[in-house]
Amino acid sequence: MPPPATAAAAFVGPTISSYASDHAFLEVLDRCPDHATARRAHARMLRLGLLCHPHHAGRLIAACCVQPSWRDPSYALRVFDHLAVPPDLFTWNVLIRAHASSGDPHLALFLFSRLLSETPHRPDKFTFPFALKAAAAPAVGASGAREGRALHGMVVKSPFRSDVFVLNSLLNFYGAVGCLDDARQLFDKSPKRDVVSWNTMITAAARAGRCDEALAMFREMEMEGRAGVAPNEVTVLAALSACGQKRELELGRWIHSFVGAAEQSLILSNAFLDMYVKCGSLDDAEQLFDRMVQKDAVSMTTMLVGLAKAGNFEAAGQLFDEIPHRDVACWNALISAYEQGGRPKESMELFRRALAASVAPDQVTLVAALSACAQMGALDMGRWIHGYMNKNHHHLEQNSHLTTSLIDMYSKCGDLERALEVFASAGEKNVFVWSAMIAGLGMYGRGKAAVELFLEMQQSRVSPNAVAFINVLSACSHAGLVEEGERLLREMLPAYGVEPQMEHYAAMVDILARAGRFEAAVDLVRGLPVPPGAPVWGALLGACATHGKTALGEEACGRLLELEPRNDGAYVLLSNLYAKSGRWEAVGRVRKLMKERGLAKEPGRSSMEVGGVVHKFLAGDTSHPRRREIYAKLEEIMAMLRASGHSPDTAGLVLQQIEEEEAKERALSLHSEKLAMAFGLISTSPPSPIRIMKNLRVCEDCHSAAKLISMAYRREIVLRDRHRFHHFRDGCCSCGDFW
Structure with missing residues (x-):
């Protein structure tokens, strides 16, 4: 059989041809297109005896660890454990690095321990950073802090105690596990600090909420940068995050002028936009947004949030409709803005639009939608969302x-x-x-x-x-x-x-x-x-x-x-x-x-959900489509109350004096919660309770009436007012008349 025209041709088809040299073979190994090809290469290397050479074995393991399309650290570890020759330090480092970034970083720390106990090799300036990355991984948990401190002790005794790459890894570790004071102490004692050192510290401080410290370090770096290390884009991003959290608008503006518009990338422009929105400066945000030559979904979503937070929901809605490709983050921005702005109905409508557009809601979407349900008293919709969460639990983690x-x-x-x-x-x-x-x-x-x-x-x-x-x-x-x-x-x-x-x-x-x-x-x-x-x-x-x-x-x-x-x-x-x-x-x-003074009493409103539709009532409301039935039932209720000996509490429960006692009684009978109770009696059947939401404190007369209605009609009434719930059953209220 003639040799293949190129080394790459050897990986085409079910078998692997022979190679003119190990070098050509290893070149092909570095370009393995998929897992199956790597396995065939592994088999070929076994037959040729190439795995008896530490360098060749390391190249195979590296290929299994670093190929972005099919990397498989677990397969690499199995190859590693069956090598006929002791692996070199390069191979150990490759394997530790791969597992530090995997779903099980504990394995990286275990491999580091094996390196110390099973080999003559000593960790080098690459080994320590990979192990520290594993110790800082959230999956390692509380033990990571102990492991990282032990690694720090080893670094101090090693020849790499002053290596800036190793020191930066230590800074990143301490920042990641929340030991910012230890990081700062190490930073201050470091013999050499590069831009990564500064960025690591400023970013860690901003993420930890220690924004004053982050911004102070940014200023310090900027001053030292005139004679040494200057801030770069990463530094500015960290500083802007701190400005947004602290609402440091003036400093944010100064950073903007410090950077200069000509040097801004899209990522940086988006960060400035986010900072202005978080600082509440919609004017600055709009000016920047209008100047941006390039915009993406992040830019538009950030601007949308700013408009909604400022209460300009009409402009926010228009911008939302202009976004060509709306991802879930974009939907979340407006759904959450409506909910947080006290407009739960619009929030729920937008949530339904997202579902109709086949947008898969994430945790942010569902939290906002559930909050909107809570505001509206929309129990049916809330139950539906709960059911959706249970059905999709495989990609929706039930977190706190x-x-x-x-x-x-x-x-x-x-x-x-x-x-x-x-x-x-x-x-x-x-x-x-x-x-x-x-x-x-x-x-x-x-x-x-x-x-x-x-x-x-x-x-x-x-x-x-x-x-x-x-x-x-x-x-x-x-x-x-x-x-x-x-x-x-x-x-x-x-x-x-x-x-x-x-x-x-x-x-x-x-x-x-x-x-x-x-x-x-x-x-x-x-x-x-x-x-x-x-x-x-x-x-x-x-x-x-x-x-x-x-x-x-x-x-x-x-x-x-x-x-x-x-x-x-x-x-x-x-x-x-x-x-x-x-x-x-x-x-x-x-x-x-x-x-x-231009003030008006907030009108009393009651609402009730029936069949997924929220029905709203004002005092004396005649706008409901079933108003004739509602008022007929209300007359029946009032007759029942009079027959039961109920005496309307007309003393001082209205803002103006009403001379005629009959007019007072009529005013009380038309309170929104009584209309809602009448609607509940004609639109629902026992044993389902009548659930009513009231925006104000329930008045004493309606409270007394609800107790009698629950007994006369043998219906449970659950009434939420501004402060609490009243559960009426068999003529009694859960509050014990203390509210």
Whole structure:
């Protein structure tokens, strides 16, 4: 058989021909197109005895490790373990490097250990960086920090203690495992620092959230760069990340001028655009966006986020429609922006559009969609999303973010039992998962269960954070658990290391005042270590409105309006407080003041989901397609209430004085939650509960009416108001009439 025309021809067909030289063979090996060809080459080398030479064996193993299209470190390791001759250091390094970047970096560290114990070779300036990369891999976990420190000790005793490549690998390791102080100490002591050294430190500081330190190092590097190492694009990207996190707009602008528009790559332009958006400077972002000659999906998505954050949803929608190839990140940007901007309906509509466009939602999409469901009370859609997650679990990892969102959605949509099921079945439970479940229990008035879960969280070795304390204190407030709340607030700092913030003090004021202990509440407010903020005065005002404490309520309202002059809720609470005591002249003054300042009472709205459609109601609403049936059922309900002896609570529950008692009763009967209850009775059947979402606090008359309706019609009614849930069943409410 004649020899092939070229060495590459030997790899075509089922067999491998002989070669004129080992060199030609090894050249072909370096160009192996696929795994099958490498296996045939391996067989050929065995027959020719080439694997008895360490260099040739190393080339085969390297081919299995570095070919981008078919690299197979596990196959390389099997070849390695069956070599007839001891491998050289090059082969060890290749194998350690391949496994450091694989899904099992532990193997790289194991191979490094074998190198030390089984061979006469000593690690060189390539071995140490590969092993350090493995130690820094997230998959190695906490043991990686110990392994890396041991490697550092070996480097200090080696000839490579001053090698900048090895030192940079150590800096990267310490930054990756979160030991930034150790990295800085090493950096300061390094005899030589190149641009990679600076970039590694600045990037690590920015990623760790230590943005002041990152920016200080950038300035230091820029000053030293005049006589030494100058910042490059990587440096600027890290500095811009820190500027965005810290909202350092002026420094970001200075960096922009420092770089110069002519030198900007697309990646750098996108980074500047992102920085301007995060700093809230839409003008700078728009000017840069308009100047950019080249734009990609990242540029347009970043600009879209900026427009949406600024509330310019119309422009954001137009830009979204102009993007030619919308990936999931682009859809996520607008879906999340609508949800975070308090426009859950638009968020859900866009989510449905994404599904119709065959866009596979990722975790970001689903978290935003679940949050929108929670805002709207769209339980059916939330259940559908949960089902989608279960069906697609193979590519949608059920992480703590999704678990938290599911618990929050089910809790806020009125299905606490399902929220508890999700919590019980969760594999990973971090502090946010626990906090969400504690909040859910608190919203339903199950304060004791919330406190017990809070204690169980600690027994599970999960430390509470500030959010967990807010949630458990709120749960105490909804259930009137004064002593438990006082104990928790008292123990926050000494027992848990969490400094009480304004929201925690506000929750404690709410606990005391709701329970009628106004003297203790006022003492707490007067003795705060910081000036009382709006949440504190708001909590006190709300309790005063409930208990009819006019003088204290006036003071709380005055203090609140000093801090938030346009807080319409404060005026409404004060007006209700005056109305409750029959001071209609004062009510009129408040209403006049609101009008002069361009403020209006937020209208009461209730919504109910039926068949995946959310139906909304305003007080006295006549716009619903089934309005005749709704009002007929409402008349039936009112007749039932009168027959049962229900006396409408007309005293002081409207912002203006209504002279005729019959007119007052009529006004109460047309409250949005009563319309929603009537709609629920005609549109759903037992035993499904009637689930209603109310944007304001439910009034006392509607609360009393709901108890009687649940008993007369034998229907469960789950009503969510602004602060909590009321579960009506057989004439009783889960809140125990304490809300």
